[in-house]
Amino acid sequence: MKSVFAVLLFTAVSFAQTEQPRVVRYSPKPNDLKYTYSASYTPVARLKSGDILETNTVDCFGNAIKKPGDTLSMAPGDNPLTGPFYIEGAEPGDTLAVKILDIQVDGNQGIGALAPGFGAINATNYTPMINPPIPEKIWFYPIDHTTNTATFQALDSKFTVKIPLHPFFGCIGVAPAGGEARSSVVPEAFGGNMDSPEASVGNTVYFPVNTPGAMLFLGDGHAAMGDGEVAGTAIEVPLRSRVQVRVIKGKKINWPRFENDDYIMTVGAYRPVDDALRIAFTELVGWIHNDYGLSELDAYELLSKVAEIHLNEMVDPNYVVVAKINKKFLPALIVKSSK
Amino acid sequence: MKSVFAVLLFTAVSFAQTEQPRVVRYSPKPNDLKYTYSASYTPVARLKSGDILETNTVDCFGNAIKKPGDTLSMAPGDNPLTGPFYIEGAEPGDTLAVKILDIQVDGNQGIGALAPGFGAINATNYTPMINPPIPEKIWFYPIDHTTNTATFQALDSKFTVKIPLHPFFGCIGVAPAGGEARSSVVPEAFGGNMDSPEASVGNTVYFPVNTPGAMLFLGDGHAAMGDGEVAGTAIEVPLRSRVQVRVIKGKKINWPRFENDDYIMTVGAYRPVDDALRIAFTELVGWIHNDYGLSELDAYELLSKVAEIHLNEMVDPNYVVVAKINKKFLPALIVKSSK
């Protein structure tokens, strides 16, 4: 039988508490950065359920690209990760909730790049073509912290335009199931390189806990990103952030989820986009059915009328779709007795 | 050399004019409805560039489903189409612009349905599975014209919820290229069953003209629809509508496009979603490059930062993606001299 806590996990109030949460601060040194999601690392810090973590991340190029003339080969690796953070009490079969309290761009410049072999409408490593490759190109985006904008500057003309900032974690995830260690460029059931703008302030991310301590990783800060991240990068930046973690005991999910006051949201990550979408929507039908009490077919029908789809990216080894429904279209949350 | 008119096609002002446009009214009888997009029909009316067409469409079931107990087999066919309308002066190589001036739900009830073999997360005719099929189910949506809402009524519980109306044409298209005739359930380069909520008031749709007169068809009215139309239907309704047509001579496009004061938008329609997205984004890069003057790689990079993606449907034989960019992120439109 499910407990009240298991149900409340998926509500915005689940982080409400009377005591002041403990704050844990951690800042990585270059050698502390990781390039896989894995349970095999020594945790960089240990958190209790309810703790607030203040930490920072480098950009997807390890902060190595700084000025015109720099090249992608200067990056020490893709998507260096801060972590892992061990969350005490998290065991396989539980859910880890991470509420994002604050994200700030940690610098005055963002980077965009075309990398041959990466992108939605150019030949890639997993959709290879014999056409000639596109060239490597790098764009620099000055960040204006007073207006909260970044400026696109065309390389082949004088055109510039300001883009509003919406900072989020491109990478947020836990150690995978089955003893796997996965590259920091991959999104899958453990989260990872989801490139989800939903991983931003005001939202809570839920992950399946696959290993003791869950092992949380963060990285790949984005100052702003278009849907699909089609050319392969967002405005890539280092971040400073505050997140609060909570362990929901005995609540098992299969794929990451997001939630805020207005929406419940599910993640699907694989190829082709068709299958990512199927994962996200079967998960969303299940969530509505289990926690809001509609029958599966009623939920399916309702989603056909009011669902929202956010195609986060179609450039990483797996593609990411977020399926959403506004809570105003749902019945009241079922509060199941724990007895 | 491209003329001023060819360029102005893609601006909201292209429909501005000093004279009062002629209004053509047409209402189909049941036997006048069509089930393919084809140039082989006798046109039901002839329009001049600039004319306003007032017409109406039946719902995707031919208005045959009316009350509980009715079944999908009662429909005379899927997506009966009003038309074709012959637009004088339209020749292959031109573009047909259709500005949607008004759409009203023509009735007090909408229909939603689960049809075995149709849907994003159930086995279908083109993604068949040996799993047992899902059952046929029909939902009825009362329409409230004063509040502009439809009401979802669960079949397996007492739950009801109001859904705001956003009426649009599920089907809008022209005769295909190459002498093809295509089913009214298919979207492709000629438009058709795009299920695009973008085909609504305030937007202009552009089609490649493939045959003399273009041959415009309309149908499959939707009172509201979720992204992806995942269970296979929107809130299906008859519509009354007013649209204005215009022929842009000598401007050739490959796939349908949408435009309004704020956005330029391109359509890709095929399978898997990955390829629909690739079509939409290569078209959008081309549009920006040709009409706004950014280099192709600058356009690609900019889209990676500010593009929007709308996955219209993943249930028809082909899937439809709309790629968008807000004009505020673009340089000024290039006005090329015709001399």
Next chain:
Amino acid sequence: MKSVFAVLLFTAVSFAQTEQPRVVRYSPKPNDLKYTYSASYTPVARLKSGDILETNTVDCFGNAIKKPGDTLSMAPGDNPLTGPFYIEGAEPGDTLAVKILDIQVDGNQGIGALAPGFGAINATNYTPMINPPIPEKIWFYPIDHTTNTATFQALDSKFTVKIPLHPFFGCIGVAPAGGEARSSVVPEAFGGNMDSPEASVGNTVYFPVNTPGAMLFLGDGHAAMGDGEVAGTAIEVPLRSRVQVRVIKGKKINWPRFENDDYIMTVGAYRPVDDALRIAFTELVGWIHNDYGLSELDAYELLSKVAEIHLNEMVDPNYVVVAKINKKFLPALIVKSSK
């Protein structure tokens, strides 16, 4: 209840007969060639069930490319079709069987070509990329009728090699269902541009009959082709051929099928290959279940152990998979009484 004839359709003996079949000869003039599969044409000849048709087809370029320096733009259209042939007595819901008795390469030279926008590992119209296009290239293959070989001659070196001939129809199909007319470059449920090497001597092809007379079309001769037709063409040739047609009354199939003494084979045609394969295998499970009496799950399991897959092409607008099982692995054919 199914008749004996309906079952015998799917056996090699179904063409056995005691009387001498009538032979109908037809040779198209250039203006007689068609570029769509459609029921709207006047038939070029009428056949009775059991008749033998002797006819010929031009190559996919309309025989227009003859010597180095010629270009693809010289072709009058893609895949000009011979036909349609009206088969008397064929009605929607029947099956048309076409037994291929003889195919000969009708000339001394075959053509291969790279066309930008067409191919499995270069950017195409439906998988577009912003990479620079590949160049157009044409290869000429001398045909040696004594050794039954064609000779590949490299363009960029002196290398040549002989390739054994296996002539077949790249295009063979009937008028589509639902009033559609489909381009001669498309394969789908009506057959069409399947590029199936199975459409060769010794095999029988079955088509669903969608319109009165079925309306058979033939074209796109191939002297030899690799699996997948990956660069977009086979060794393209005109053909002379003899086929025998037979109408199987009251036997309904959904997708084309092949059969010979040793194999039953089903066709799936769509995108991605995953879905083409799903169509072919659900059809094959159904065939085994209905005509050979295994339960669906036993058939599925058996196919997992002994099925063969032939990926015919991954270059046309839809991709074609043929799924096969050797009859030696099947129970005896069920001969159902017609009473």
Next chain:
Amino acid sequence: MKSVFAVLLFTAVSFAQTEQPRVVRYSPKPNDLKYTYSASYTPVARLKSGDILETNTVDCFGNAIKKPGDTLSMAPGDNPLTGPFYIEGAEPGDTLAVKILDIQVDGNQGIGALAPGFGAINATNYTPMINPPIPEKIWFYPIDHTTNTATFQALDSKFTVKIPLHPFFGCIGVAPAGGEARSSVVPEAFGGNMDSPEASVGNTVYFPVNTPGAMLFLGDGHAAMGDGEVAGTAIEVPLRSRVQVRVIKGKKINWPRFENDDYIMTVGAYRPVDDALRIAFTELVGWIHNDYGLSELDAYELLSKVAEIHLNEMVDPNYVVVAKINKKFLPALIVKSSK
């Protein structure tokens, strides 16, 4: 400059040698079995280039399913792996060649199973559907070592049929690149669960070496399998085997390859099948271009005429395509001087 040895790697003679190779024998205990491809394990044995390994593998269910009534839940995990074997001298950037000398089915019974969530034409974990699931089912296949056959026995009828044995490793692979550890059910660039019937006697498999010692794993024996492994299993058996390993220094490949006296073969592994095929064919074009001297476009054209495609499986998390060309269609191998 490439050495003679680097080139000879890809010829059948590369394993010829004058001295008698050393034979290393290893048999795993249950606790020695692994469930990921990873460099993090202590090797179970160390081999030198040229050594012959004699070892055995358990079946994909850990030999746990023995008689009717047993269930899939009795398996300790999927695809238990024998290994890893450390090959001395193998460094990142080298290629590991594994020549398969002998494979014997190690038992008198094979297993086939339907597992809900796994299969090409039923709903799966990565192509989920809301249709009702298919049931779990297990088939037992008696093995006859004198006739080299296994017997299929229908569960729902009395039908039985003998199937010729073709034993091979479903799993053969090395530690992945980038510090990843991958599940034993996944195929990718490191090989793994390729389910390639090409991993059988007479063939040599080549792997990219990603970590010191390469770390070879073997498992998932198959007594026979249909193309596509469509229902999710082959005839699953334990194996006894002999393989010979060789390190090719300084020869870098991106994806696994196979070779025998007659064929060169490349592997692509991802989703959808379209992309797996693109990987395999771009690799094959590259192999022909680099080692046989045809230009890339000549190679592409030639493959369009004579290539063979083997769709190994469409049921694992990634799908596997093998692209092949018979060496009789290729120019002579280029023997590059090492000076």
